[in-house]
Amino acid sequence: xxxxxxxxxxxxxxxxxxxxxxxxxxxxxxxxxxxxxxxxxxxxxxxxxxxxxxxxxxxxxxxxxxxxxxxxxxxxxxxxxxxxxxxxxxxxxxxxxxxxxxxxxxxxxxxxxx
Amino acid sequence: xxxxxxxxxxxxxxxxxxxxxxxxxxxxxxxxxxxxxxxxxxxxxxxxxxxxxxxxxxxxxxxxxxxxxxxxxxxxxxxxxxxxxxxxxxxxxxxxxxxxxxxxxxxxxxxxxxxxxxxxxxxxxxxxxxxxxxxxxxxxxxxxxxxxxxxxxxxxxxxxxxxxxxxxxxxxxxxxxxxxxxxx
Numbered sequence: 001x002x003x004x005x006x007x008x009x010x011x012x013x014x015x016x017x018x019x020x021x022x023x024x025x026x027x028x029x030x031x032x033x034x035x036x037x038x039x040x041x042x043x044x045x046x047x048x049x050x051x052x053x054x055x056x057x058x059x060x061x062x063x064x065x066x067x068x069x070x071x072x073x074x075x076x077x078x079x080x081x082x083x084x085x086x087x088x089x090x091x092x093x094x095x096x097x098x099x100x101x102x103x104x105x106x107x108x109x110x111x112x113x114x
Numbered sequence: 115x116x117x118x119x120x121x122x123x124x125x126x127x128x129x130x131x132x133x134x135x136x137x138x139x140x141x142x143x144x145x146x147x148x149x150x151x152x153x154x155x156x157x158x159x160x161x162x163x164x165x166x167x168x169x170x171x172x173x174x175x176x177x178x179x180x181x182x183x184x185x186x187x188x189x190x191x192x193x194x195x196x197x198x199x200x201x202x203x204x205x206x207x208x209x210x211x212x213x214x215x216x217x218x219x220x221x222x223x224x225x226x227x228x229x230x231x232x233x234x235x236x237x238x239x240x241x242x243x244x245x246x247x248x249x250x251x252x253x254x255x256x257x258x259x260x261x262x263x264x265x266x267x268x269x270x271x272x273x274x275x276x277x278x279x280x281x282x283x284x285x286x287x288x289x290x291x292x293x294x295x296x297x298x
Contacts, residue, residue, distance in 0.1 A: 004283055005251065011232035012252040017147035017161055022139050025165050029135065029172040040176040 135175060138184055139168050145185075145253065146192050152248045153196040155237040163199060167192050189253065190263050193245055200241055231289065235282050243278040250275055 001009075146167050150160035170191060171184070178184050236247055249255045249263075257275065261268035 004286070005279070007228065008232055008236075008247070008279075008282065009251040009254070011229035012148075012152055012236065012248060014144040014148040014252060015151060016144050017164055018157070021143055021147070021161065021164070022136065025139050025143075025168045026136055028165065028169055032169060032173065040174065044177070 135172060138171070142185065142188055143168075146188055148252055149189070149192045149248055150196055152233065152236060152252055153244055154199060155233075159199065163192070163195050167195060186263065189249070189255075193249070193264065196245065197241060228286075232282065232286070235285055239278050239281070243274050246271055246274050247278050247282075 143164065147160055147164040150163045151157065154160050154163070167188060171178075171188065174187075178187065236244060239247060245264075246260060249260050250257070255263075257271040258268045261271045264271075
């Protein structure tokens with residue numbers, strides 16, 4: 001340490017607070033509640049557990065959202081399928097109607113020939 | 115500078131039993147008050163801050179693991195409180211060290227006055243450098259210890275202290291020169 005640093009250390013030496021400091025602190029301390037060991041432990045636990053809980057919430061939220069999306073996609077596919085069945089049913093009905101009408105026309109022609 | 119554990123007021127660190135709260139206040143009051151005083155240069159404010167620090171220690175008493183932990187905790191909380199106070203109350207001087215006026219030329223450069231001068235100069239340093247200088251030269255902490263306590267790089271601590279010393283040294287040399295000229 002240089003001479004200047006020694007002078008600096010000397011200039012910055014500790015000094016005592018005003019008289020009665022300790023008694024004032026103790027008087028004020030006696031009026032405030034202290035955290036019990038259990039409370040201190042609980043706070044430490046909460047502080048340490050908070051990030052873990054947050055991570056769990058994010059993971060659980062992600063899983064729930066994925067599940068919701070899967071159900072939504074299933075519902076959409078079901079609606080499309082129902083629509084397709086409906087259209088196919090309508091087409092089949094039309095075709096059947098045509099077949100029936102053609103059959104009726106042919107039947108009427110044969111009777112007339114006889 | 116090598117300040118022994120006893121000088122720093124640290125009870126035997128091997129002791130697992132924390133001393134009573136009143137003893138801790140008695141042992142460490144000068145440390146806490148002096149950090150605040152050298153940082154804030156306001157006696158009433160420093161006393162208030164020191165009281166608040168000890169009251170907070172009292173609230174967290176159950177979490178204290180060892181005498182060494184108590185010293186570490188007190189220093190850290192005091193430093194944080196000092197910075198909070200300066201930021202909140204805008205106590206930091208607007209002028210930088212380079213801009214700060216020279217003390218009156220008639221002041222004698224005797225040791226007590228030089229000490230007072232140095233204290234004023236330290237108080238005019240920027241917050242960060244001031245805190246580091248106080249911890250280094252009042253508390254005798256090594257740069258690595260300071261870095262650990264303030265969660266900063268030890269090379270940053272060394273650089274900042276070195277810069278602060280350069281400024282202080284230059285300022286003091288200039289003052290001595292002016293003093294000699296005035297006397298001649």
